[in-house]
Amino acid sequence: QVQLVESGGGLVQPGGSLRLSCAASGIIFSVYDMGWYRQVPGNQREQVAVITSTGRTNYADSVKGRFTISRDNHQSTVYLEMNRLKPEDTAVYYCNSRLRSSDYWGQGTQVTVSS
Numbered sequence: 001q002v003q004l005v006e007s008g009g010g011l012v013q014p015g016g017s018l019r020l021s022c023a024a025s026g027i028i029f030s031v032y033d034m035g036w037y038r039q040v041p042g043n044q045r046e047q048v049a050v051i052t053s054t055g056r057t058n059y060a061d062s063v064k065g066r067f068t069i070s071r072d073n074h075q076s077t078v079y080l081e082m083n084r085l086k087p088e089d090t091a092v093y094y095c096n097s098r099l100r101s102s103d104y105w106g107q108g109t110q111v112t113v114s115s
Helices: none
Strands: 003-007 010-012 018-025 033-039 046-051 057-059 067-072 077-082 091-099 102-105 109-113
Touching: 003 091, 018 033, 018 091, 018 109, 033 067, 033 077, 046 067, 046 077, 057 067
Parallel strands: 010 109
Antiparallel strands: 003 018, 018 077, 033 046, 033 091, 046 057, 067 077, 091 102, 091 109
16 A cells, blocks of 8 residues: 655744655655645645656746755655745645656645744
8 A cells, every 4th residue: 555644844934944754655665756746725736846766856936946855765755845935835735656657645734834
């Protein structure tokens, strides 16, 4: 059974930082592309950052220079380091793993940026 478990969300002031983690089980983690997505109620889920199995990264323009995605294949964990957070970063953040037709999602973790 595949499980993706996110952690690290919470309430932070504008300009602050958070680090999200996503621990995967039930998959051969190293061969999967991993990503972080976010969704605000009423809006479509949007891609935030992706890291491929070979370590290539891609970021949404809105987070470039502020967010960093990384992975630890030994720990089967993907991270999202979020700096200089803005109120518009407020959303539920979801972890995703993808390999060809296999596509898995975590349950999401809430990030709220507010003073």
